[in-house]
Amino acid sequence: MQFVEQFLARFESFLLENNLIHQRDKLIVGFSGGPDSTALIEALRLLRPKYKLFLLAVHINYGLRGEDSDNDEKFVKEYCFKNAVNIVVKNAKITDKANLENTARKIRFEQFNRLLKVYKINRIALGHTKDDQAETLLLRMGRGSAISGMKGIEVKSGNVIHPLLIFTKKEIKRFLAELNQEYRTDQSNFKNDFDRNKVRNVLIPCMEENLSHKIVDKLYDMSLIFQDADEIFREMTNSRLHRLTDDSEEEFHSLDLRDLLKQKRLIRFYIYRQIYCEFTGHENDFYTSHYEAIEEIIHSKGCKELNLPSDVIVRKDYKNLIFTTKEKIEEYEPQERIIDSVRNRFTFENYRVSMKKFRVMPKKKNQFEDKNTAYFDYDKLELPLVFRHRLPGDKFIPFGMKHHKKLKDFFIDEKVSKFDRDKVIVLTDNNKIIWICGKRIDNRVVISDETKNILMIKLEKIISGRPRSAERKK
Helix, strand or coil: HHHHHHHHHHHHHHHHHCCCCCCCCCCEECCCCCHHHHHHHHHHHHHHHHHHEEEEEEEECCCCCCCHHHHHHHHHHHHHHHHCCCCEEEEEECCCCHHHHHHHCCCCCCHHHHHHHHHHHEEECCCCCCCHHHHHHHHHHHCCCCHHHCCCCCCCCCCEEECCCCHHHHHHHHHHHHCCCCCCCCCCHHHHCCHHHHEEEEHHHHHHHCCCCCCCHHHHHHHHHHHHHHHHHHHHHHHHHHHEEECCCCEEEEEHHHHHHHCHHHHHHHHHHHHHHHHHCCCCCHHHHHHHHHHHHHCCCCCCEEHHHHHHEEEECCCCEEEHHHHHHHCCCCEEEEECCCEEEEECCEEEEEEEECCCCCCCCCCCCCCCCCEEEHHHHCCCCCEECCCCCEEEEEECCCEEEHHHHHHCCCCCCCCCCCCEEEECCCCEEEEECCCCCEEHHHHCCCCCCEEEEEEEEEECCCCCHHHHHH
């Protein structure tokens, strides 16, 4: 029993070093009946008195192997009854067999998460081993995973822990053998119908024979290096993303392309993925292929749009890379507001608008110093004024010009992103455009030495919060 004592000592030390359990913890233990999960629940059961643990075994019977599946269920029930371990058995049917592994995982975690709330569980313990880690790295390497993917299975991810990651399957089976503890063998693991089985049954034995008999240990050590590297790059990304972000809006992230392209390719990957995670709450569906697609539109000419999973949208305009969501885009509905007299203050969409009429231009005031403030010759205007957005055929005479210019051509010359053109506010009087807000005033209404009455209009973006009551009055 010396090996059993050594195994349990390593197991306990690993739990404590990685802060995986505490006194009186409540743990869900995924229990399939195979050697790994049997070793996990057996090791935890043996530590249960010392740490006063509450163990809840959870077994999912997918019914994929007929009588064998039923015998697995029978085995875990008998084990739990014999060893006074609480157990929940869930019968589930998988319809999407083309994506069997992911579908089964989704079902398992739906059950785990339900039981977490019911029993007020602290953590979910799963029986992945060092061999599983090696298989995962090889699979992800073959799929072109970046550093984050190559870190493999983490010892602790949220409330999920993997206490057996330092043990090989050989050690697991020896531990069970010396305890005379039986376990179930899934015969489908020996069939090379799935990629993981091919890696387990063909690739790793070939590597052990031809490269190194310690290939599993070497791959495990490699995963630890990638985990450290991933942590470093995440920290770098957090500090740089703040400097690169060109706005403070919740509905989108805008990155300055000039500064973004100064970053290394790997940092850009982490930046894209972190923004994707902020919108979706997870990074599981962001892969190298998505990074490459974003890079492609960055280096292409003109304005481009790309759809990512979970309805995240990436837009490239002349100088920015913009991340947003389909929901945020669909939420925007252009409005129109008619103003038939000079108003002190009101709101239009997410802007606070101020109007003021006076006779003399304020001293030391340049009428063009603030792009969001415009000064008009009031006597050249015809009320009512209308705040709206562009319409087909819109044209005006930009300040400094003598002839009309199509608004579409003006936007192109000014390098206004085609994605933003419908959001630019257009101000008209009774018969003409007088201001492309924030861009250019019409030459026909500019103040001059002959101007007798001046109208000032100022737009201020409402960043957060609700407009004050005085501003909401119509």
